[in-house]
Amino acid sequence: MAPLSKAITSAFVKITIWVIPVILLVQLIEKRNPVSYLGLRHNFSKGLKWAGWFSLALVTYLVVLYLVILNKPFNINTGFNEWLNTIILVGIIEEIVFRGFLLRKFMEKFKFWKANTITSLLFLSIHFPIWFYKGLFELPYILSSMITAFVLGIIFGFIYKKTDSLWSVIVIHSLYNLLISIFN
Template identity: 35%
Template sequence: MDDTKKKRYILKVLTSYLVVFYSIWAVYTILIEPLIEKGPLLLNLIGGNFIKLGVWTLPSLILLKYVFEEKPLDYVKLSQNRLRGLAYGSLYGVVIVVYVSVSRFLSSGELKFNPFFSLDSWIGGVLLIGFTEEIVFRGFLLQKFEEAMGSKYANAITAVLFLLIHFPKWYMQGNLFMVEFMMNSILFIPLFSILMAVLLKKTNSLWTCIIIHSANNFAMFALGA
């Protein structure tokens, strides 16, 4: 397969994948997740997180292995440069927590830091977030789009896609129509995505992105943001 055909093939597969992925996730978030949240705590903790792993992470790894014929863990950069990724992730993770805390204090005039937030948020929003979101967006989509159209466009497209995947949840929370919330999110999330792309390139390890994403969410939950 020549280079042009390869790029077209990648874009065709990614387009089909994204249509299915975003459709399934929107239906799940709007129709199914509210039912799970009303159920027993164990169902919420295990069921919701397993569903996200099944809808987000597993399909991307399957596509890499059986459609693109890659070694999934190597491709998403989980199996190499672990120490380098952990070191950079820890360093920038601390920076993120401090930045979010200072920003919160400057905007509200107070700082209430509570690390004892809900177990569901700890498991799904902090501990598993890298495996459910970073593998898909930085490990899979960013790098595949980069193969098809170069870093500049890949970074921009991935940033927009990362923003859009949050829309169903924001709709259910009522945040989609809150102007201040949306303005802050539209600025922060694409910039966060681009920062993750830069650090992935610099460290050649997805562990950097995983730890920073976890640190960011930890700060948000601990500050009640």
């Protein structure tokens, strides 16, 4: 399969497996408009302000960490598949599922911090197959990756709650994935 068609097929599968079920659940069970329910319609500018400030802090942290402390060069040669599936779609898809739907549903039953912790643990768990597949499941890499995924899940949940806008965490998540792609 050609790289372009492989990338598009992967994108289609991700949307079909992750996003479409969430949209159907919101429509059929919640009887709500998915765009509004997930936080994609309101507080857009508030979400982007938070995304802007947090992104500035994130870029500063990662540039200092990778370029100054670790003296690691960056690589801007990312292919179409990585741009589409890792940088653009993963931020959208994972945030729709984890913050837009799951965190919102857990907050109906639990206080925010408990709901956010559960959602962050689930967010962490979806990364295990990727780490196994890429052969990254070894010490110390796996410990730092697990901590990073969990902490990012907590931060994304907090920002989503503060902004009530899924766009804030979509932008931050996609930017994080872009930066990690550049520095790895």
